[in-house]
Structures are given as structure tokens and as C-alpha cells.
Amino acid sequence: DVKVTQSSRYLVKRTGEKVFLECVQDMDHENMFWYRQDPGLGLRLIYFSYDVKMKEKGDIPEGYSVSREKKERFSLILESASTNQTSMYLCASSFTDMAKNIQYFGAGTRLSVL
Amino acid sequence: AQSVTQPDIHITVSEGASLELRCNYSYGATPYLFWYVQSPGQGLQLLLKYFSGDTLVQGIKGFEAEFKRSQSSFNLRKPSVHWSDAAEYFCAVGASGTYKYIFGTGTRLKVLA
Numbered sequence: 001d002v003k004v005t006q007s008s009r010y011l012v013k014r015t016g017e018k019v020f021l022e023c024v025q026d027m028d029h030e031n032m033f034w035y036r037q038d039p040g041l042g043l044r045l046i047y048f049s050y051d052v053k054m055k056e057k058g059d060i061p062e063g064y065s066v067s068r069e070k071k072e073r074f075s076l077i078l079e080s081a082s083t084n085q086t087s088m089y090l091c092a093s094s095f096t097d098m099a100k101n102i103q104y105f106g107a108g109t110r111l112s113v114l
Numbered sequence: 115a116q117s118v119t120q121p122d123i124h125i126t127v128s129e130g131a132s133l134e135l136r137c138n139y140s141y142g143a144t145p146y147l148f149w150y151v152q153s154p155g156q157g158l159q160l161l162l163k164y165f166s167g168d169t170l171v172q173g174i175k176g177f178e179a180e181f182k183r184s185q186s187s188f189n190l191r192k193p194s195v196h197w198s199d200a201a202e203y204f205c206a207v208g209a210s211g212t213y214k215y216i217f218g219t220g221t222r223l224k225v226l227a
Contacts (some may be wrong), residue, residue, distance in 0.1 A: 105157035
């Protein structure tokens with residue numbers, strides 16, 4: 001089975017802190033994604049990466065950065081957390097081959113910024 | 115631009131009743147289509163997908179969906195709902211040539227005993 005693991009299920013941080021959300025996948029997927037999920041807004045793409053050290057902005061990249069130093073690991077960074085970044089964050093991964101273009105999701109990290 | 119609409123925010127059905135969740139998309143070519151389910155506090159699990167071929171696709175947990183090109187729809191159905199089906203359901207569209215999906219805003223299903 002595909003496994004996408006997010007390091008924390010729940011996080012509580014203070015305004016202004018630097019926050020790291022970690023995601024690891026074990027299926028040798030080329031693509032990895034970070035989404036934000038808010039009630040009534042569905043999932044919105046923050047960033048995605050199609051290869052090591054490669055990244056592309058999604059729909060809502062402001063206030064976030066990412067890092068992909070190894071193929072299996074994709075980190076989301078909040079440089080200075082703000083209360084409007086309180087949300088559920090979901091990581092996903094997929095193959096590059098379009099015939100296998102299925103995204104597999106982690107369990108999510110619920111972040112509260114106080 | 116691509117878009118996905120799930121017109122029903124909440125749906126309540128009785129256990130054993132049939133279910134249909136609606137999904138409409140906007141895309142110029144034939145899209146890749148997906149339905150995911152999210153149980154409370156969990157990530158998204160793939161229920162089924164449509165890439166090409168037979169327009170009626172079967173998924174896990176007894177779900178099926180039908181791609182109707184003329185109506186730009188990909189509605190999810192189940193003949194008899196179980197209490198464990200209570201969850202949030204997301205429709206997603208992937209465009210040929212891109213790895214990105216566009217998600218609908220979700221439909222929350224409540225099942226009455």
C-alpha cells in the first residue's frame with residue numbers, strides 16, 4: 001500500500017514562529033503536493049514539486065515556502081506563522097506518468113496558530 | 115479555466131437508502147475525474163477514478179460513478195448507504211498534461227439510523 005506520512009497530526013504554534021510541516025512518501029513518487037483545507041473552500045494547492053529541488057507555486061503560495069532535498073520528503077515552511085494560517089494541511093504524492101496520475105494523501109496536520 | 119462544482123454542501127439520507135452526490139466540471143477536453151472520501155480527522159481516500167473507456171466506473175465500498183460528457187457531470191452513486199459512509203466527499207478534476215487537480219468544495223454526508 002502507498003503510504004504518505006505527515007509527521008504531526010496536531011500542532012499548536014504562536015504567531016511569528018517558524019513552522020515546519022514534514023511529509024514522507026514510500027512509493028518513489030516523483031510528484032509531491034501541499035494543500036490547505038478550510039471549511040467551504042475545499043482543498044487549495046499551496047505548492048507542488050515534480051522532482052528533487054524543483055517546485056512550482058500553486059494557487060495560494062503567499063506566506064509559505066517548501067523544500068525538497070530528497071525524493072521521498074517534502075517540507076512545508078511557514079516563515080512567520082499568522083493566525084490566518086490556522087488550518088488543516090494535507091500532503092499528497094503521485095507518479096509523473098499520466099496513466100498513473102492518482103494522488104495519495106496523508107492523514108493531515110491540523111495547525112492552530114495562537 | 116477549469117472548475118469543479120459540488121452543488122450540495124450537506125446531504126442527509128437514511129441508512130439503507132440510495133445516494134447520489136453531484137459533481138459538475140468545466141474543462142475543454144476530456145478530463146481525468148476522481149472521487150475521494152474523507153472521514154473525520156483523516157486524509158483523503160480515493161473511491162474511484164475515470165481516465166477513459168467505460169463511462170460507468172466502479173469503486174471501493176460499493177460506490178460507482180458515471181461520466182456524462184454531454185452534461186459535464188461525474189455523479190457518485192451508491193444503492194444502499196451504510197452508517198459508516200458518513201463522511202465528506204470530494205470530486206476532483208485533473209487536466210491532461212498536468213499533475214494538478216482542481217477539487218470541489220465537498221459534500222458532507224450524514225446518515226440517519
